[in-house]
Amino acid sequence: MILVVARHELLGQWRSPAGWVAAGGLALLYAWLFLLAVEGYLQNPQASGGGLTAHLLAEYLAPASGLLLLVTPLFSMRLVAGELASGSFRLLQSAPLSMAAVAGGKLLGLLALQALLVLIALSLPALLAVISDTPLDWGALAAGGLGLLLFGGACGACGLYFSCLSRQPAVAALGSLGTLLLLWLLDGAANAGAGGGELLRLLSPPAHLRSFLRGLLDSADIAYFLLFIGFFWALAARRLDNLRLLGE
């Protein structure tokens, strides 16, 4: 049943112009970032000290994660808020499936979309490798891609929860964007030497993305993202169940 909801969500993103515009805009920005990163490498190949792959991870995938953080609330805002506003949520409430399955399906659909966006991001280095016969460390790039997917999933889970809190998609988008930016700033504050720096770093998703962007797979960071996603999924399922008590 989760897959039925997930499939509907994934296809639903492509049924409106908004999904195509957001994905197209993101692809253009990826291309621009990629061009800047390659140009930077050509001008000074020794700058990152680890070859083209390390340069692309630091100068292309790291900023791409920032873009993902900004664009994910646009994809997640309608997940539940749109259905509450249009009344179509009644269909899910009267269907034989639990609210945990509804939240899980919506999250899974969004994760599938994020996977597509990560594939678009990784397709540019692949294109470069094919066209110019440039050797790249695909293991490191895959680790970066997985990090991007987990980071996007975390942003999506947070967006899903905020989408359950309001009937207005714009409010849901602003709420999740504000929270994600706050979590992003925690990392900056930790780097700037703020009190409790280690704790702030532990809480901040970008800090856990860093190891992936060095081409490493750290199980602690993977666990962090899975817990982050699971935490917001549970909050969303709880909130959807509570809608029955409130009569919304």
Add this chain to the structure above:
Amino acid sequence: MSSQPEPQTPLLRVRQLHKRYAGHSALQGLDFELRGGEVLGLLGANGAGKTTALQMICGALAPSGGEIAICGQDLRNAPLAAKRQLGYLPDQPPLYPELTVDEYLRHCARLHRVARGDSAAAVAAALEDCNLGAVRRRLIGNLSKGYRQRVGLAGALVHRPRLLVFDEPTTGLDPLQIGELRALIADICGGDSGRAAILSSHLMQEVAATCTRVLVLHRGRSLCDAPLADFAASGWLRARLPGAVDAAQLAALPAIREVRRDAGGWRLLPAAPGDAGAAAVAREIVTAGIPLAALGAEENTLEARFTELVRGAEAQLAATEATGGDRGAAA
């Protein structure tokens, strides 16, 4: 699909259903059962608790107390099994305007656990039931309101549920569309279909045209639950008495319990029920020397019965409050 319930098991059993919001009771002790072939009309003024009751039956709203069982499955303890036998059409159909009719019905079928191999046949049957074949490839957002209502109905029917729940299904439709939808509901839930339906409305003619049973709700309480035919006979007699007649003289006759006069003439309530009571009234009027031109059973309308019930409940409530106030003042 899930197993069929025993024939004697009601398709819907509601026991002592309560819903309380902060300091306000929206529903108080609702009790009823629904069996195959029945179409129950939930009748009440705005705010009577109709939508609250239907939302609780569909699992969209948690009750504060009481039990709901659909085909013998308790909605609290086995919600998924109970909802498999349920089709729900809210006042605003739960549609996705960006989908075609076909895509929407396929999605509904999958959500209601119709096996992948059976879903094409289920969708085709729902399209045929609701006469949607001509628009099956059109976007729902481009359809007229009447067609959208039909699509909502097809979505509620696609998994062949035993219990159908309609909340104000004809709101916003034109008279032609209303007639078509009523015929459709009657056809789908007809006597030997094995299905039952519950339908809420504040329109008397809608309930009279579609339902076999009526439950009148007022301020969250059930005032009356009876077959539609019982609403037709009020028990009053309508008399035509030419000339000046004294109401007190009529009321003094032992065969008459109550006398009222309205624009249509005299209304007499016999002391004894049935034909014997009516015959006694006629005899005593003639014996008393009062000219009697015509006497017959009053043809009641659902509207008159509903108004009578609601006014009676309001009067009872006012009397209870006055008694409480007097006691409070005395204390």
